[in-house]
Amino acid sequence: MKLIIFTDLDGSLLNHGDYSFAEATPSLRRIKQSGIPLIMTTSKTRREVEPLQREMGIREPVIVENGGGIFFPAGYRNWRIGQGEQEDDYTVIRIGTSYPRVRAFLEKVGPRFGVRGFGDMTPAEIAGLTGLPMERAVLAREREFTEPFIMERPDDIGRLNVLAEEEGFKVTQGGRFHHLIGIAQDKGKAVRMVCDIFKANSGTATKTIGLGDSENDLTMLGQVDIPVLIPRPGKGFLGIRLPGLIRATQAGAGGWNEVVLGLLNNEDEITTRDWQYKKPGGEL
Ligand SMILES: [Mg+2]
Incomplete structure (x- = not known):
């Protein structure tokens, strides 16, 4: 090889x-x-x-x-x-860390930042945001480690990142979403x-x-x-x-x-x- x-x-x-x-x-x-x-x-x-x-x-x-x-x-x-x-x-x-831990953090601090993650969305909403067919949007919601999310005020991402790091997470950026992921991954x-x-x-x-x-x-x-x-x-x-x-x-x-x-x-x-x-x- x-x-x-x-x-x-x-x-x-x-x-x-x-x-x-x-x-x-x-x-x-x-x-x-x-x-x-x-x-x-x-x-x-x-x-x-x-x-x-x-x-x-x-x-x-x-x-x-x-x-x-x-x-x-x-x-x-x-x-x-x-x-x-x-x-x-x-x-x-x-x-990475476990999905329930990632969700628990987002549920705690998310409302302050107007954050909505895939766990807060219906498959139809994910399909609307991504353009994925519905059956794939359902699979995108079956998460094990990390959470993609959108923010009302994207300029606040730095402040969210500071809080995330204090609790063992970090934020990375993909093509469409921010992703909350474990700090060690x-x-x-x-x-x-x-x-x-x-x-x-x-x-x-x-x-x-x-x-x-x-x-x-x-x-x-x-x-x-x-x-x-x-x-x-x-x-x-x-x-x-x-x-x-x-x-x-x-x-x-x-x-x-x-x-x-x-x-x-x-x-x-x-x-x-x-x-x-x-x-x-x-x-x-
Ligand atoms: Mg890409």
Whole structure:
């Protein structure tokens, strides 16, 4: 195994507006043919990623709820995961705090800030805010670690963050929502843990690719060998600098597909030190 791909979903592998990954079909086909692990690294819940994995025809570990938990499918590659608990069809590594604790904090301080989390909303309201179909909005509400929320006065986010940190939480920003998450979790930490498990079991040198579009992807992009930033519709690129950062030229699944295909076409060269990404068309 030479490559592992970690990817954000909303706004990255899935279009921000319609959640389609159709434009990424050519690169997804290549990924499956080559047996490259595609690790969804998302703020979505475990229940939301299950149907997405089925639609894409993959069965890989997932990092859900902004690094709150890692779920390895039971028996994955006959590996020894070495940590976590057996639960349903998974080995589960819990990094974040529990959802009831997150909710208890929000119920205490939320009213002061005009905060409404998914636990305060009906599936219909979540569907209205996200554009998700109703059955997916129901799955978005089945949370285990973290809470997405909206605020009446977004300028108060700094003050809310101070209170959150005092009680062992922090706030991160996705494409649509703020997320209240455990202070000890982020996507980058979970990526590192997954890489360690891969390294311990496969014993081969592996290059990692990470793709994301929002602030909550920064720790993931900082952990991988090849970070890829996807532009956000109407908002452009997140303002970050990282060595070797590749910027996709289109938003969503189209941009994702373009960069991943470009990388897979250079799979052998990626391992060399002087390798440089060339955009489709040739220029660096
Ligand atoms: Mg995103």
